[in-house]
């Protein structure tokens with residue numbers, strides 16, 4: 001009985017983590033982050049940041065493809081192997097599918113969206129126009145808002161999601177934090 005419980009939780013854990021591998025791993029290497037200051041410093045706005053947001057958005061949706069692996073192994077396990085382990089995989093995998101698809105029916109938006117990249121682009125455009133906050137605007141994305149690091153003006157209220165940098169809270173804690181937050185900002189901006 002206890003064995004089956006443990007196998008169920010083990011299956012659920014694998015089914016939870018495996019589909020998130022793209023977001024957890026793909027952009028964390030040193031070589032992928034040479035254009036960015038180390039986490040958790042404020043992130044300068046620019047084409048590299050927008051590209052990163054669009055990559056993370058792709059990795060986020062890629063989990064719907066990767067989830068086929070735990071679902072298939074789960075099915076095989078229920079049929080020919082350990083049923084508890086298979087159900088664990090199925091439960092976590094199925095939950096991920098529901099979780100990803102709910103944004104289409106009005107649930108919370110994904111942590112990275114095209115709209116987010118567009119908002120940042122608008123801030124950059126304004127900073128290089130006559131309407132800029134000061135003579136040498138340097139927009140950077142802090143934890144809760146985009147502000148100008150030259151004159152400290154607030155340019156956009158938008159909490160910062162995980163940006164795929166190698167996290168400085170340690171490999172294990174960083175991984176746990178990401179698994180819990182799923183990439184969403186841990187603090188919300190005041191506007192929300």
Ligand SMILES: [Zn+2]
Nearest residue numbers: 133134148151
């Ligand atoms: Zn400024």
